[in-house]
Amino acid sequence: MKKPFIILSVLAIVTIISVPVVFSDDDRRHYRQRSLGVAPVSSPLYKAECSSCHMAYPAGLLPSASWRKLMNGLSSHFGDNAEIDEKERKLITEYLITNSAEYSEYRRSQKIMKSLKDNEVPLRISETPYIVKEHDELPEKMVKYNNKVNSLANCNACHLEAEKGIFDEHKINIPGFGRWHD
Ligand code: HEC
Ligand code: HEC
Incomplete structure (x- = not known):
């Protein structure tokens, strides 16, 4: 083999071996956490039902107990009536709980959780200690x-x-x- 070919082959092998090592799943996850902060909304149903008066808040901005309480009191929702069909209410509640702050690996979600006292169930993201402080x-x-x-x-x-x-x-x-x- 000619010298340039040997060099090229070695380079190719080194690249193939090192790519998964340099960019491991952990790196990708950390990058995502840093750059995004909170997982974006991934439920079209939630987005459709809960974004007419304000943005559909990412589920990772509140703990599950907060979502449960909010979704159980939609008839008097911060001075508005935000009631929806029972079937959809259940599906959305499930989505919000599954993706709530305590189950999220995203950075902001964890900071919000850390800022809350045990058993604290805020109804507002804007009143959680972390968001207030920021x-x-x-x-x-x-x-x-x-x-x-x-x-x-x-x-x-x-x-x-x-x-x-x-x-x-x-x-x-x-x-x-x-x-x-x-
Ligand atoms: C009819 C209008 C309306 C609809 C529909 C509505 N909301 Fe709201 N929501 C409000 C109002 C008004 C506030 C208080 C906003 C403010 O203080 O500026 C609010 C506030 C909130 C807050 C607290 C925001 C904060 O951090 O202060 C959350 C969380 C929330 N809504 C979730 C939902 C969810 C989940 C749904 C869907 C089931 C929904 N909303 C549908 C009117 C609505
Ligand atoms: C009036 C404009 C305004 C609104 C409304 C607002 N923010 Fe902010 N937010 C800011 C500014 C400005 C900063 C940076 C503050 C600083 O650096 O001192 C900030 C900082 C933050 C940070 C920290 C950013 C970092 O890099 O550390 C988070 C997280 C955040 N906001 C989330 C929210 C959420 C969630 C809401 C709604 C519930 C919200 N903000 C509403 C203006 C706003």
């Missing part, structure tokens, strides 16, 4: 008194890729105030 530097004029936002619950008003589960600081634009620079 926003405590924001003045009210950017949130409550900003008529394009109105409420911290309106995640996707500021987090441009909230629906993809991405909440990192580079993907934030506060309406009326512009891009966020920490």
Whole structure:
């Protein structure tokens, strides 16, 4: 064999062996956790039924007990009636519980869980200690008194890729105030 061929073959073999080692499942999972933060919504039924008044919040933003409580009280839902068919209510509840924060390996979900006290069952993502802390530097004029936002619950008003589960600081634009620079 000629020298260049030997070098090429060795290179090819080294590449084939090292690819699965360099990018193991763990690396891919960690990359996903870092870049996404929360698993995006994967249920078309949930998205269809729960996104007419606000975004369909990713299930990994609340523990299962919270989803259960929310889904058992839809007739008086933060001042609105959000009741749906019983069959669909059951399917959506099941989806939300299976994908809730305590069963998720995503970074933000774990941070939300860690911030809650034992037995704490928040009805709002925006009132979980982790989410409150992440926003405590924001003045009210950017949130409550900003008529394009109105409420911290309106995640996707500021987090441009909230629906993809991405909440990192580079993907934030506060309406009326512009891009966020920490
Ligand atoms: C008729 C309108 C309406 C529908 C339909 C609706 N919601 Fe809501 N939801 C609201 C309102 C209003 C709030 C309070 C928003 C605020 O404070 O800015 C809210 C808040 C929430 C919050 C808390 C947000 C936070 O972190 O503060 C969750 C979680 C939630 N809804 C889940 C659901 C689910 C699950 C469904 C589908 C079964 C649903 N919603 C359907 C009107 C609705
Ligand atoms: C008024 C705009 C606004 C709204 C509404 C809002 N956020 Fe944020 N969020 C921000 C800003 C700005 C930061 C960065 C704060 C800082 O760096 O001090 C942030 C930070 C975060 C972080 C931490 C990001 C990081 O890189 O550490 C998470 C997670 C987050 N928000 C989730 C949410 C969720 C979930 C909701 C809805 C329940 C929400 N946010 C609603 C503006 C908003």
